[in-house]
Amino acid sequence: MTLEIEQLSQPFAARLHGVDIRKPMGADLLRDIKSALATYSVAIIGHDAPPTNEQHIAFSGLLGPIERGKEGKLGGTGERVPHAEIIDQGNLDEVGEIFADSDRRLAYKRANQLWHTDMSFFEIRATYSLLAAHAIPPAGADTQFVDMRDVFDALPASRKAGLEDLVVEHSYWHSRVLGGGPPPSPEETLARTPARHKMVHVHEPSGRKTLYIASHACGIVGWPQEKALALINELMAFATQPQFVFAHQWKLGDVLIWDNMCTMHRATPFDDTKFKRDVRRTTCRERAVQNATMQIV
Ligand code: OGA
Numbered sequence: 585m586t587l588e589i590e591q592l593s594q595p596f597a598a599r600l601h602g603v604d605i606r607k608p609m610g611a612d613l614l615r616d617i618k619s620a621l622a623t624y625s626v627a628i629i630g631h632d633a634p635p636t637n638e639q640h641i642a643f644s645g646l647l648g649p650i651e652r653g654k655e656g657k658l659g660g661t662g663e664r665v666p667h668a669e670i671i672d673q674g675n676l677d678e679v680g681e682i683f684a685d686s687d688r689r690l691a692y693k694r695a696n697q698l699w700h701t702d703m704s705f706f707e708i709r710a711t712y713s714l715l716a717a718h719a720i721p722p723a724g725a726d727t728q729f730v731d732m733r734d735v736f737d738a739l740p741a742s743r744k745a746g747l748e749d750l751v752v753e754h755s756y757w758h759s760r761v762l763g764g765g766p767p768p769s770p771e772e773t774l775a776r777t778p779a780r781h782k783m784v785h786v787h788e789p790s791g792r793k794t795l796y797i798a799s800h801a802c803g804i805v806g807w808p809q810e811k812a813l814a815l816i817n818e819l820m821a822f823a824t825q826p827q828f829v830f831a832h833q834w835k836l837g838d839v840l841i842w843d844n845m846c847t848m849h850r851a852t853p854f855d856d857t858k859f860k861r862d863v864r865r866t867t868c869r870e871r872a873v874q875n876a877t878m879q880i881v
């Protein structure tokens with residue numbers, strides 16, 4: 585198969601033709617996909633039926649070391665999707681029924697509606713996320729993206745100045761609570777302490793500078809909390825202006841790949857107490873992680 589790239593309504597988003605992640609992949613095609621992902625931070629691969637969990641995991645492993653969650657996870661539904669590599673991002677419980685509105689897992693899933701990049705709250709960051717659509721609701725639930733390299737380029741010089749010296753703290757619980765979820769217990773807080781990352785880094789595959797912030801960002805090292813949140817909020821608002829946003833409307837069987845090192849994304853609402861949405865994610869990391877982490881979103 586030969587790769588064909590169709591650029592979409594934003595220059596950073598593309599549909600990849602000539603790829604079926606369910607099939608074994610030749611080295612040439614894989615090389616071309618990786619090269620496309622250096623330019624296009626969001627790539628859509630359509631299929632007439634979703635990949636099996638095993639196919640999804642096998643393809644993801646070609647793009648980097650895969651995150652493996654712990655068994656007995658909070659965010660996922662182990663029995664229905666019994667793979668430590670797959671994060672269950674849908675609104676379905678162990679037996680495939682829609683979560684009760686009061687279910688804590690649903691509350692935390694809704695934090696996905698805040699702009700974020702996956703796993704910035706870990707020291708070893710996420711590179712690619714691969715999200716596969718197994719069931720989609722009749723309306724709503726687009727996933728939106730911005731490319732933070734474009735955002736950084738568009739910042740006025742006066743605002744860019746000094747950002748490269750800043751180190752940001754990212755906390756899992758910060759965004760869970762911001763998204764309307766219940767506060768964590770003291771043990772949970774201790775189990776997930778914030779991670780620190782430079783606010784600006786060079787995105788290695790493209791060599792372009794990019795901003796690295798998210799709703800997980802809860803502070804700037806050495807800054808008072810209020811001043812830090814004011815800058816983070818200002819940059820988040822700048823980054824998510826409509827001219828930067830690409831929205832993906834899901835079709836069954838779609839597999840979306842995005843590069844967390846240079847994008848932010850968010851889920852958008854749908855009637856999640858009425859319609860089923862079954863979307864499953866694998867995540868590649870910068871480096872292999874020795875200790876499995878509690879399953880997260
Ligand atoms: C994710 C995520 C958004 C969505 O899987 O990391 O944020 O629309 N998903 O489900």
Ligand code: MN
Pocket residue numbers: 696700701702849881
């Ligand atoms: Mn996400």
